[in-house]
Amino acid sequence: MKLSHRPRRIRVILAALAATALIAVSMPAVASADEDEAPAELPALHVDGNWITNADGEEVTLQGVSVLAPEQNDLCTYCDSRPTSELIELAAEWGSGVVRLPVTEIGATTDLAAYDAEYIAPYVEQAVELGVYLIIDLHLVRDYGDAAGGVPRSTVSRFWDYVAPIYGGVDNVIFEVFNEPINPANWDTWKDYIQPVVDSIREDAPDTLILMGSPQWSTMLNGALTNPIEDDNTAYVFHIYPNQGSPTTALLDSKFGNAANQLAVVITEFGWNPPGEFSDSITAGTTTSWGVPFREYLDAHPSIGWQAWILDNFWKPQMFDYDWNLLGGEYQGQFIKDWLAGEPNGSPCSSHDAVGASVQVSSQYSTAYGGENLTDGDCTNAGRWLSATGDTAPTATVSLDAAQYVSSVGIYSGYTGGSGVVLVDFTVDVHTTAGWQQVAAITGNTSSAREVAVGIADVDGVRLTVSNPSASTTEVKIARVYELAIHD
Structure with missing residues (x-):
């Protein structure tokens, strides 16, 4: 035909x-x-x-x-x-x-x-x-x-x-x-x-x-x-x-x-x-x-x-x-x-509730890899936060413009082509009027895209604390994170 x-x-x-x-x-x-x-x-x-x-x-x-x-x-x-x-x-x-x-x-x-x-x-x-x-x-x-x-x-x-x-x-x-x-x-x-x-x-x-x-x-x-x-x-x-x-x-x-x-x-x-x-x-x-x-x-x-x-x-x-x-x-x-619904296909790494939110980090490898990259919706290698060499507990805190319900937080780490450089051990905390509370303690992670279930209302801040940034024995020991994606 x-x-x-x-x-x-x-x-x-x-x-x-x-x-x-x-x-x-x-x-x-x-x-x-x-x-x-x-x-x-x-x-x-x-x-x-x-x-x-x-x-x-x-x-x-x-x-x-x-x-x-x-x-x-x-x-x-x-x-x-x-x-x-x-x-x-x-x-x-x-x-x-x-x-x-x-x-x-x-x-x-x-x-x-x-x-x-x-x-x-x-x-x-x-x-x-x-x-x-x-x-x-x-x-x-x-x-x-x-x-x-x-x-x-x-x-x-x-x-x-x-x-x-x-x-x-x-x-x-x-x-x-x-x-x-x-x-x-x-x-x-x-x-x-x-x-x-x-x-x-x-x-x-x-x-x-x-x-x-x-x-x-x-x-x-x-x-x-x-x-x-x-x-x-x-x-x-x-x-x-x-x-x-x-x-x-x-x-x-x-x-x-x-x-x-x-x-x-x-x-x-x-x-x-x-x-x-x-x-x-x-x-x-x-x-x-x-x-x-x-x-x-x-x-x-x-x-x-x-x-x-x-x-x-x-x-x-x-x-x-x-x-x-x-x-x-x-x-x-x-x-x-x-x-x-016919919405465009795309990774939740690049489209989430915290895009554009302010971020404070414990350190940065260089100005090109600052904390603002964690909420820029850019999940390429150039759009990562890299912690400084010697930072033994890399920490990033995202402040939301308004308190909201958070169903989950996505942690995207590593770099394209890299081996053993995703975050291994880390915790995720959320902040409400009651203060900070831990929602996840991840150990032995091997995934470049790790989603943490939250299910908490009135969240105005999210904190990532890294205790083991990499399993690699050849790469520099720093945190490499594309995005902290917050989803309602």
């Missing part, structure tokens, strides 16, 4: 009336529905080559978030859980065009009618009312097949044989058939297992978009290039987190990008948070080193849809702290919200 004849391309990132207004710009005007009429469903979605398109022939990039499985919502005793309906509404307010709804407690004897009535049906109805797509995600993380510990096909078929007749005619609904099959780690074996499930779904839901995972926690979609699912409305899923490596173009091409040149691909799980209580060994990463380059890649590949994991404060990597403050800075929450 010639480029000049391509269908119109839209981004499904707006909710409710905003989404309707976007499409109406390029479509004939239609009469408005009366207030007492049922809300109109969204256009059905279809796979067309490596794109998902709607019934009007428009190419669609499904962008949104996952919410916590409703049946898991009250398990966290310290999270002050919020209703699933409230989180779905928040997702729509952020601009999510699609919300992924995990379904976790499904087995061979589950009362599916009762489960549907409590954990699925209300949210399908809400999605229709809000004008967003809803992914019913059979959120199994298990081996598959008849071996010990595996999920037999009959369990998966039983669920979809119940769900497909009910929701197969609802255009807002998408089916994700099996979240993360693990072993056997073989695509052909997986296809033999799941193809009959797809065939059975098609008997009752001939037109519903299907999202297809793969073995090894949905990381083997490349197998579909040579042996695809026998279905013309299936898109392929990939899940990726920082433990899989730095999101370079070469890595992402090999994981799913090359396949996306031929297949419709949706990243139904990704996310990160800095090392600490809001991440683990799989999800530990930063916005600067992982989120920014990952978004840059997806922005350049608009046929690939995505749903960020997870709009909650319980399962990792969370977007909120336990008091429901949005996690910003090197945490993913604010970044995902801004992405959905």
Whole structure:
């Protein structure tokens, strides 16, 4: 097809009336529905080559978030859980065009009618009312097949044989058939297992978009290039987190990008948070080193849809702290919200609440590397503060123009190309009317971007005190800090 004849391309990132207004710009005007009429469903979605398109022939990039499985919502005793309906509404307010709804407690004897009535049906109805797509995600993380510990096909078929007749005619609904099959780690074996499930779904839901995972926690979609699912409305899923490596173009091409040149691909799980209580060994990463380059890649590949994991404060990597403050800075929450809103891509090192704030430092290596560089938004080598040789406790104090809530502080240190020159041991204190209080004592740091959770109101000052500025045995022993980034 010639480029000049391509269908119109839209981004499904707006909710409710905003989404309707976007499409109406390029479509004939239609009469408005009366207030007492049922809300109109969204256009059905279809796979067309490596794109998902709607019934009007428009190419669609499904962008949104996952919410916590409703049946898991009250398990966290310290999270002050919020209703699933409230989180779905928040997702729509952020601009999510699609919300992924995990379904976790499904087995061979589950009362599916009762489960549907409590954990699925209300949210399908809400999605229709809000004008967003809803992914019913059979959120199994298990081996598959008849071996010990595996999920037999009959369990998966039983669920979809119940769900497909009910929701197969609802255009807002998408089916994700099996979240993360693990072993056997073989695509052909997986296809033999799941193809009959797809065939059975098609008997009752001939037109519903299907999202297809793969073995090894949905990381083997490349197998579909040579042996695809026998279905013309299936898109392929990939899940990726920082433990899989730095999101370079070469890595992402090999994981799913090359396949996306031929297949419709949706990243139904990704996310990160800095090392600490809001991440683990799989999800530990930063916005600067992982989120920014990952978004840059997806922005350049608009046929690939995505749903960020997870709009909650319980399962990792969370977007909120336990008091429901949005996690910003090197945490993913604010970044995902801004992405959905169409804000420019960028590191929180260069855009934060303390840009331009006054700074006092204990020493400086030279006038070119003074304390003012800590709040200049310049995260290049020239924009650093360097402490003086012989300063055994380099200290920097940022004074804010007005007291404010501080969710986190980002400490960016080292220099490009340097080895072992990031800050190793340091403390972070904040100042309020009650005086100074320590919020973090970091030891053994190896990250050039280290985010410290704060969660304190009425802060008017932040202090960094360094006790070990570098692990290097060859470089001069001084503090090298790009920025002290303060985020509300």
